[in-house]
Amino acid sequence: MTETDQSGRDMVQEHGWLPGVTLRADYAVRDWQVGVTGEVYRHQITYDGQMQSGVPFASDTGTTQTRVGIEVSKQVADAARLIGGIEWDRWQRDIAGRGNVLGLNERYFSWRLLAGAQMRVLQASWAQMRARALVVRSAPERLRVRFENGAFDDAHLTTQPATGMRLALDVYPTAWPKLAITTEWDWLRVGRSGDAVLFRGGVPVGFVTQAEHARRALSVRVDYRF
Template sequence: MHRLLRAGLIPVLCVFAGLPAHAQWQVGAGPGLRYAAHDEYDAGGHRLVRESGWLPGIALQAAYTRGALTWRAGAEAYRGDIDYGGRTQTGVPATSTTSTRLAAVNAGVAYALAGDVSLLALVETDRWRRDIAGTATAAGLQETYRSTRLFAGAARTWRPAAGRLTADAALFLSTPEHMRVAFSGRYDPAHLDLGRARGLRLGLGLRPANAPWLELSTRYDRARTPRSGDAPLTENGQFRGTITQPEHTRQALTFAVSAMY
């Protein structure tokens, strides 16, 4: 996860370093807390799996403003254990724990219009790792998902006495999601190409008037990824059947506090 953050931020910061120094810069960092929920559904729309829980993390951001354009970059990482509730292939209920790691690196631009309104465009690389602990009736799974998301949206800023308040909304479409799954050594690791995720992002941020160096923010994300096609399941190279990743949704409610410089 940390390699992803470093690899994503280095080229972005190098681009920013080549920009004129007389423009306005802001950087920020701080802790975050995310409530994450993940659901999987069968072909009939019935829920198979529900994962949910709180994940602590950290968020970094940088912004460069010149004229009507603001270039932005950011990175975030969250990890922790969340509750898993699902069913085995035979339909037996299974309760476990999922060790979850979420990481994302993004870069984008905002174009200021009249009336404190801005248009937003953003590209984000997303990595999601799930280590589902095994139970007495099922082996554990180790899953990694990767995709790139393209966002388009708008933001509006108000300046009440309490401070500067900004709300934003964006829709996104991802590249086809790639998934790698391991079976705790029982079968060979498998790779699946999933469909394009679609979703939305809503955000709200406050810069208090009595502490303008502080930013309080909250964000809601929701994404849906369609069911994958079949992929071969092998054991020591020998065919044992096929596997499919069900349609799944991801939701997250994130709270963050950042010190801005």
């Protein structure tokens, strides 16, 4: 994740590994298929940011990402399917404080629409491969911020709508017919929120804003199909 200021300069970068688990159930009728998916990823990642004054600040962020989605697809050719879907995304950031710098607890919630296609790109004796491309359109993220030790009252912000892309390659090895290996690239850029009044004990003391940010993930998943 990268946050940028209004001049386009990077202010924060978070990076690391998020191991997780995915469950999916599909139901097919003729050329139609409906799938329900749930995903949870969680781990500590590195936080490279800065103080309000611009002084660099390094820490860790406890990160949890949860997605629940419904996808509908239709076979339109022997090797092609059209795909549409909706998903709910919850993103949790627990930025650890250091020394006299207090941490933050942030929760992001958003709904997304997805549309695209899937095509078979290889049919060989050793494997089958399918490529998938989806455009992602996200409703504004609703954000709740809690400050460590109750330094300020909870803040609530709403970002701009977001647009992204999700690209994937699925490999189905012939030797292991119940296994599938998926490599996926997920990218989403979210516009800066408006200013929200910051309160301490109900008294306004300033303003807080969620900067423009981009979320990027390269994932490799091994699926076992029942």
